[in-house]
Amino acid sequence: MSDIIRRDPRAEWIARNRLHPLHAAMQPHQLSWMGPNGVLRKNVHGVGFIGPNGIKRIDRSGVQQGGSSKRVASTQEQRVLHQVPAPAFYIGVVPDMVGGRLSSHDRDLLGLARQLAGSDGAVLAVVFGESKETAFATAGVDRLLLLDSEGYAPEQQVLGLRAVDNQFAPRHWLLPDSRSGGAELGRRFAASLGERPATRVWQVKDGACVGRAGAGLQDVAQPLPRLILAAAECAEPVSETRHEALEVQLSTAIASCLPRIEDLGAVAVDPAAIPMAEAEFILSGGNGIKDWELFHKAAVALGATEGASRVAVDDGFMARERQVGASGVWVTARVYVAVGISGAIQHLQGIGACDKVVAINLDPGCDMIKRADLSVIGDGTAVLEALIVAVDNWRNASSGGAGLLANQATRSA
Template identity: 40%
Template sequence: MSRLRRDPRAERAAQQIARSDGASPRPRYDRTQRATGGRPRRDPRAERAGQRVAGGVRPRYEIGQVSRGEGPVLAPRPQAAPEAVAPKILILEAPAFLIAVVPDAAGGRLSAHDRQVLGAARTLAGRDGGVVILAPDACEGIGSAGADRWVRFGDDAAAYDPAARAARLAATLGALAPRHVLFPESLDGGDLARRVAARMGAPLFGNAEVVAATGVIRPARGRRVEQRAMPGLLTTVAPDAVAEYGGPPREARLLDVEAASMAGRTGPILAATRIPADPATVPLTLADFVTAAGNGIRDLDTFRRLVPALRATPGASRVLCDAGLMPRQTQVGASGTVLAATCYFALGISGAPQHLQGVAGCEHVVAVNTDLHAAMIERAGLAIVQDAQTVMEALLRRLAVEADAGEQVA
């Protein structure tokens, strides 16, 4: 279908203004009339008038607003707001085989290393296989991390009996009969994997940096050579070596395992209690929650009262350490201490490049700054554009109210 052919002479004649007296030394035309074809003619004066902001002595204009005036111009078609669509959950009814993952799940939550192990398991599972995670009750986000099935497996948070846990895990794996079992190569995960390997009499391929269905690879001899092998039953995955699962969330259906396979407590340990370390004395490299002060803090006494109230480890920017206001061992950044904390709370820190390098490994960053365009605000997952002094005082008041409520309940 072809469009109509334009007639410029007819359009020009239709725009001509006729004089009532009939005497017109020069022809006049109405430019605001829309032609029968082509684009509408713009009126810059009307657009500029539509951008003017009312009030004020000097004229002000809203440049981002585009107004076409009141002429016979086609109005832009309103675009409907995109509707929020819930992500579709993938359901695998009958997996051909299972890939088991035993995460650390410290505190009932998956760490970044645990999610990487789940990503490696999804690589081994492919389309036909399913990933089953052995996690405690309070573990969240296992479906979005790539788990198709979930077996409730965990001990009391205060208990510590690695031999008994390895025995129960070996019995559970015997009931599940997975094709591969993956552990994180961490302090707890690596120890548990080696205990399970000794109990089951199966070889363990440790510290794998490449995990694929065609083989697993790990460095050896000071990273001068690579050792390759086909995926076996037990494998530990090195940190920051495999990407996390980035697909749609999975079902994470709960699987019931025979109670007999979960029973049985052996070992010489009768009772164990975890004693938390004092956050004030924990080194920054091992701290889980760090609260740091920057040049925007005017009252360091309030900051020193807030840190123990939050049960955090104190940190500081280089400016405060150079000025002698904070100890040198609290400096965060490339020239100080590089953090691997779960949460980093920055108060009044603008975010110099060397400081951002020091918090690159933090999972969550919360920043408080008056500058909306500060680099730390852009890096933060949660940003509060406010004076840090006001936020600290508000936090102290809130913590005091919660502490009083807890004492009344007790």
């Protein structure tokens, strides 16, 4: 055979075409290299590259938005592993864990803890109740402590934190100053320790912290205390390193107390009354929806909050406050189901913080399919009908609902 290296024009075309499904796989792994004249050259097509006009390139493959699990896994493997075999001290973090997962506020808090820990300290995350999170390592957690807790039990949680404080003696405690439970728990914990916390902290620098006061119109600077209740965006979340997230156990049992408040469970809320920015499950429709009555029926059956693309809103099928995207509402749902939405760049920006995206579309090459974690190529009407039947069968404790869903989805494809 000849030793001449031949070009592959098709592979080069795929590498230039950002919309091709194999575009990410054809990209060179080098982000920068030294040119023949000693000038450092950068790959202008790299993920997240800042162009000469200050515009960040968008990766339509879904890596930046949390798309394909395989691509995300490969990105995580490229991160530098940070290990702390013998921590000199601990930074304790108690995230809210709404829905059993880390929120954006929790990730900001872990980013702040990572700054305070430095290279010698370890970030100890204390999680109460059931945890569904699988990304503690990439969020900056060095040690993970899972404690049992059911419902609203702040008094018992304070006793748990006291036990953790006695065993690990963290240099600082960080809790989110939020309405999801962190603000109340942090103040209760501070009263138990007899310490005065710094609240609504949005900046920590050089041994001092700055917090909001006076209805958010003033800033108060003070020396960094041991207990910090931080606001959202207090620091940049961890994005360049991955950590061990080793599970640890308490050496002593947590004392029990007689609760003075009885938790009667969660109160049912109408999904239509939940603001889009706070909804955890969104069913969103676009130009591909032909039967909007069926769409509304499916949203009620699934218990999802309704959303829409800009095209559907402009056509008058949905209210303006239900528009998802950069020109509408930025959503952070745990599950986002897009039916008949092709995936304009403004819409993809609006769902960038969603954990799981499910796309139902007839076009296998649209951008929403590329962004989605799970794609269904088929008619949206048939799929929604199958979903309604499957949910009804599941609620009626009838067997065969999942099989009916699979059969109808197969016929629709």
